[in-house]
Amino acid sequence: DGGITQSPKYLFRKEGQNVTLSCEQNLNHDAMYWYRQDPGQGLRLIYYSQIVNDFQKGDIAEGYSVSREKKESFPLTVTSAQKNPTAFYLCASFRQGGSGYTFGSGTRLTVV
Amino acid sequence: GENVEQHPSTLSVQEGDSAVIKCTYSDSASNYFPWYKQELGKRPQLIIDIRSNVGEKKDQRIAVTLNKTAKHFSLHITETQPEDSAVYFCAASFHTGTASKLTFGTGTRLQVTL
Numbered sequence: 174d175g176g177i178t179q180s181p182k183y184l185f186r187k188e189g190q191n192v193t194l195s196c197e198q199n200l201n202h203d204a205m206y207w208y209r210q211d212p213g214q215g216l217r218l219i220y221y222s223q224i225v226n227d228f229q230k231g232d233i234a235e236g237y238s239v240s241r242e243k244k245e246s247f248p249l250t251v252t253s254a255q256k257n258p259t260a261f262y263l264c265a266s267f268r269q270g271g272s273g274y275t276f277g278s279g280t281r282l283t284v285v
Numbered sequence: 286g287e288n289v290e291q292h293p294s295t296l297s298v299q300e301g302d303s304a305v306i307k308c309t310y311s312d313s314a315s316n317y318f319p320w321y322k323q324e325l326g327k328r329p330q331l332i333i334d335i336r337s338n339v340g341e342k343k344d345q346r347i348a349v350t351l352n353k354t355a356k357h358f359s360l361h362i363t364e365t366q367p368e369d370s371a372v373y374f375c376a377a378s379f380h381t382g383t384a385s386k387l388t389f390g391t392g393t394r395l396q397v398t399l
C-alpha cells in the first residue's frame with residue numbers, strides 16, 4: 174500500500190495496557206516518522222528516526238516509545254503512561270534526496 | 286522549533302471558483318514547504334511542494350506561492366471541482382536532503398459545492 178504498511182488498521186486498548194503499532198516500509202527509505210492526528214488538529218510529531226538504531230523525540234513523545242532495529246521497521250508502543258491515546262496514528266518515511274513524505278494508511282487507536 | 290499557522294480552518298466555494306489557503310511559519314531556516322491533501326479516513330497525499338529558492342510553482346490547477354521575507358506561503362486551487370473537497374495541510378521544514386522533520390499546520394477543510 175504505497176510501500177508503507179501500517180497494522181492493524183483499527184486497535185482497541187484497555188486502560189493501563191501497552192499496545193504496539195506496526196510500520197513497515199519496502200521503499201529503502203532512511204528516515205521514518207510517527208505522527209499523531211486528532212480531530213480538527215494537524216499532525217503532531219511523536220518520534221522520528223533518521224538511521225537504524227537511532228531515533229529522536231518529537232514534540233509529543235511522552236507516553237510513547239519506539240525502536241529502529243531494522244531499516245524497514247519502526248514500531249511505536251503506546252504505553253499506559255499516555256493518558257489520552259485515542260487518535261489516528263500515521264507512519265511516514267522519507268527518501269534521502271527526495272521530496273515529501275510517503276505516508277502509511279494509518280492506525281486508529283481507541284481506548285475502551 | 287518551527288510553528289506553522291494555517292487559515293482558514295474551513296472554506297466553502299462553489300464549483301469552478303478559486304480557493305486560497307494561507308500559511309505562515311516561524312523558523313527562517315525552513316526551506317521546504319509541501320502541501321498535503323487528506324480525504325476522510327485516508328492518508329495524506331502530497332499534492333505540491335516548493336523550496337525556498339523558488340517563489341512560485343504550478344501544477345495544472347494547483348499553484349503554491351512563497352514569500353520568504355514575510356514567512357508565508359499559500360496554496361491556490363483554480364476551477365475547483367467536487368473531488369477537490371478534502372482537508373488540506375501545509376507544512377514546513379529545514380530540509381537537508383538526508384532528513385526532513387515536517388511541522389504541519391492545523392488543516393483547512395475545503396468544501397466544493399455544486
